Amino acid sequence: MATLELRNVNKSYGSGLADTLKNIEISIDSGEFLILVGPSGCGKSTLMNCIAGLEDISGGAILVDDQDISGMSPKDRDIAMVFQSYALYPTMTVHGNIAFGLKMRKMAPAAIEEEVARVAKLLQIEHLLGRKPGQLSGGQQQRVAMGRALARRPKIYLFDEPLSNLDAKLRVEMRTEIKLMHQRLKTTTVYVTHDQIEAMTLGDKVAVMKDGIIQQFGTPKQIYNDPANLFVASFIGSPPMNFIPLRLQRRDGQLLALLDSGQARCELPLGAMEAGFEDREVILGIRPEQILLATDESRNQSSIRAEVEVIEPTGPDTLVFVELNQTKVCCRMAPDDAPQVGQTLELQFDPSKVLLFDAKSGERLLPGKPLASGGKVAQFKAG
Amino acid sequence: MSSIAVFTKASPLDALQRWLPKLVLAPSMLIILVGFYGYILWTFLLSFTSSRFMPNYSWVGLQQYARLWDNDRWWVASQNLLLFGGLFIGISLVIGVLLAVLLDQRIRREGFIRTIFLYPMALSMIVTGTAWKWLLNPGLGIDKMLRDWGWEGFRFDWLVDPDRVVYCLVIAAVWQSSGFVMALFLAGLRGVDQSIIRAAQVDGASLPNIYLRIVLPSLGPVFFSALMILSHIAIKSFDLVASMTAGGPGYASDLPAMFMYAHTFTRGQMGLGAASAILMLGAVLAILVPYLYSELRGKRHD
Amino acid sequence: MTKPVSLSRVAIYATLLAACAVYLIPLVIMLLTSFKSPEDIRTGNLLSWPEVFTAIGWLKAWDGVGGYFWNSVKITIPAVLISTVIGALNGYVLAMWRFRGSQLFFGLLLFGCFLPFQVVLLPASFTIGQLGLANTTSGLVLIHVVYGMAFTTLFFRNYYVSIPDALVRAARLDGAGFFTIFGRILLPMSTPIIMVCLIWQFTQIWNDFLFGVVFASGDTQPITVALNNLVNTSTGAKEYNVDMAAAMIAGLPTLVVYVLAGKYFLRGLTAGAVKG
DSSP states (O other), rough: OOOOOOOEEOOOSSSSSSOOEEEEEEEOEEEEEEEEETTTTSSSSHHHHHTSSOOOOOEEEEEETTTEEEOOGGGGSSSEEOOOOOOTTSSHHHHHHHHHHHHHOOOOHHHHHHHHHHHHHTTTTTTGGGGGGGGHHHHHHHHOOOOOOOHHSSSEEEEETTTTTTTTHHHHHHHHHHHHHHHOOOOOEEEEEEEEHHHHHSSEEEOOOOOOOTEEEHHHHHHHSSBHHHHHHHHSSOOOOOOEEEEEEEETTTEEEHHHHHSSSSEEEEEETTTTOOOEEEEEEGGGGEEEETTTTTTTTTTEEEEEOOEEEOOOOOOEOOOEEEEEEEEEEGGGGGGTOOEEEEEEEEEOOOOEETTOOOOOEEETSSTTTTOOBOOOOOO | OOSOOOOOOOOOHHHHHHHHHHHHHHHHHHHHHHIIIIIIHHHHHHBBBBBSSSOOOOTTTTTTHHHHHHHHHHHHHHHHHHHHHHOOOOHHHHHHHHHHHHHHTOOTTHHHHHHHGGGGSSSOOOHHHHHHHHHHHTTTHHHHHHHTTTOOTTTOOGOOOOTTTTHHHHHHHHHHHHHHHHHHHHHHHHTHHHHOOOOOOOOHHHHHHHHIIIGGGGGHHHHHHHHHHHHHHHHOOHHHHHHHHHTTTTTTTHHHHHHHHHIIIISOOOHHHHHHHHHHHHHHHHHHHHHHHHHHHHHHOO | OOOOHHHHHHHHHHHHHHHHHHHHHHHHHHHHHHHHHHHHHHHHTEEEEOSOOSSSHHHHHHHHHHHHHHHHHHHHHHHHHHHHHHHHHHHHHHSSSSSSTHHHHHHHHHHHTTTOTTTHHHHHHHHHHHHHTTTTTHHHHHHHHHHHHHHHHHHHHHHTTTTHHHHHHHHHHTTOOHHIIIIIGGGGOHHHHHHHHHHHHHHHHHHOOOHHHHHHOGGGGHHHHHHHHHOOOOOOOOOOHHHHHHHHHHHHHHHEEEEESHHHHHHHHHHHHHHH
16 A cells, blocks of 8 residues: 655657646545546556556656655556556466466465465456466456456556446446455555546546646546536536536626527526626536426526427436527436427526536636636636 | 655666667667668669679779660560569469459368469479479470370470560469469458448349459559569569579570679679669669558558 | 359359369479489370389489588578577567667668568678678578568567557566566467468578579589579480479478468468568
8 A cells, every 4th residue: 555646747759749748746645546537648548657667757756655666667666557458468377367477576486376366266266267368258357457466465556447348237347346346455546547437436536637637636526516627527427517608697796697498598697796707708517417397486587498309218317408509408307207309398507506617718717716807706606 | 665765776687678679679770771771782882883703892983884774685684574574463463363253252172272272382483493494395395295185286385485485484473473362362352341242232233243343442452462572573583584594595584683693693794783783673662662652651541 | 052053153163173273283294204214204295194103303303402402401490490589589679669760670671571682692792701601501591591580570570569568568567577578478479470480481591592592502502503503404415304303302391381381371471461
């Protein structure tokens, strides 16, 4: 168990090329589960390779237990890695695969046997020890790959998209198992994925990356409820957050968002506001589950009538699509409440859940945070 | 453990590990640079000298190339190469494609038949040449066999006919290499998406039409590869001429490779030989550069 | 699937069989001729059955080229082994340990596969002479290693490129070094490409004539050169049975390899053609 700290880590592949990693600052405590998530090409795998020592960093420092390891060769870092393709040695048995790293470290044969047995028991792969990787199913290979990492009892585990080669059902099973394993062993773990559900379910801390930059670093809850910018908001969550472009208005010191469903209009009050926001092009973000059906009692000025265009039953929920401000908007409803196509609904927004983003920069507009134009931000609550 | 080390020094062993890949490759890099590119440059230099039996470095400019230009035998060799290369490549391609398409029709004992088509490729050109020299022997070879079989007026003496001797080379070379073309195309045909063929069948196309209009056009890269390899074989062809005709009768069946060897190593015309080698390289480059260019460009599109 | 044996099926089989005959007949004629007596050769024709089968042609041929056969063995075996080892190591570095410039080197190497050797013959012969290796089998081994390296490297590089480099990364994290990874991880999975490379190199070097005729003379000649000398000497009566037997002796090793390991032979041919 160890702490991991990335201090201002930079990586570039040449003077002319754009930086692959820019000023990465991450710090996690001993035993924490860190998720690096982002679209392909965002630099998350490069960052993981840098932590493992498979690639050199161009600047900054990587500290494990406050010791800078960035100059060390991979074998001296005491880090184990589970690869996306599992990277099992095809000509060795499962036993040989698990024992290889121990042999390389000149562990005594008896101790190796003991360790392989322990890991095999832990992962329930004792019956597979004599087989070659080619004779294993995807899920079994996955277990062996994890076993190989576990056998060394390293300070830090790295997982590089370990579940992306599994089918959907197995993926969910293994996800739970990885979580269970981590709860039991409490080893510091870094886990790379492009799957936002894995990021949400597994991580103690999540770093959302794009273009080699950390967009936001925080707990899954923070990332979900309080995204730093449009990219984070759009990347995390399924179905994704709705983004409705609009122009803010001001009346009686109140900030208003004007919504138009074609049938009706409504003015969503976003709270008291100070100067600087009016006539601003913004994007209003709201998650599908935060759009509710208005009841007779709750109906007010912030509810709006809209016609249902498409419905998609997913089983536990039904996704209902309407159009607001010429944008498709998804609402998540209980199947029993679900309307028919063509029906008109009365929808209601909780103004306190609504997020605002700058239409140009995509930056989150927050209360108390000064605007680029120098104005003050409205007093509305977020998250 | 908890002290902050600014930079952990790599041990000498780690440093060695870091350099090992380069160290391992270095000798080969050196050999390639010297033994391939350095030597080409050296040959290039020699082609501008008056070297005869021994290399000397008295500069004579383009004189050796001018001599080549005026050399009857060089022209015969070059024309022969065009004729031989053109026929050899064309016939090999046609036969190879035909056999590949036929073999692609779910043939019983396909592996066995393929083995027969391809075995000449395992033989040395010298062996091939020796065999065909015997087969084409005027008086004792096919010539006599067909007369024995009752075709009284049959004459087949191309091997000693200066105007036709090149065709003998073509026959032997096609026999040796067409099976290889077949193998290339068969591999290509096996790679064609079967659903395309099914779609064409559903559209009502006949089998010959499917091959001519859909399957073969999609094998463009295979054509290109085969063309490349065959022209390479043609330009380098030396063993076949040496064993079948030794360039004769006279120098009627000379090829540039033979010309280069004869002038450089037996006639003491090193400068002239070097110049002819450089021209051969030029011919290869003329084919190779567009090939590599299209290969690399194709890669980028992937 | 189709019940009636259609005319086109018959035509296809007929064409293929005819082609088989065309490819096989020269070999049959060589064998027949090699077992004929000079009498039979004069009186009969190519495909006529010999009156008596005699091994005299083979015995005479072995007398003539047997020594050179062993020269070829002495040249081929070390050259094949050395060039394969070098190719394997080069391919390993080029596929798994790329560094700045290694791609350029690969490009240069690839180009080398297509060179007409005529363009390096002269300087190479000066070098061999300087090294004191002129007219030795060692000199030919060296030449074959150097100019075979491009192909062997290409084979292994293309094979290793298709192996996920995560294997190498995993092994590095497990604490294995450069040679350990090669020996313990990659080499055990390289059997097919080793076969391809060995067979390709074997046929190339055994069948070589150009290097043999330039760099060897007299007692050190490989069998191809000796065969050519035997067939193309104009002195004395032509003994075609001896010629054919000698040709068979020169061709047998590669033919045997081809029959035994045709799969790898074909793979080598196509791998050489369709570069990666």
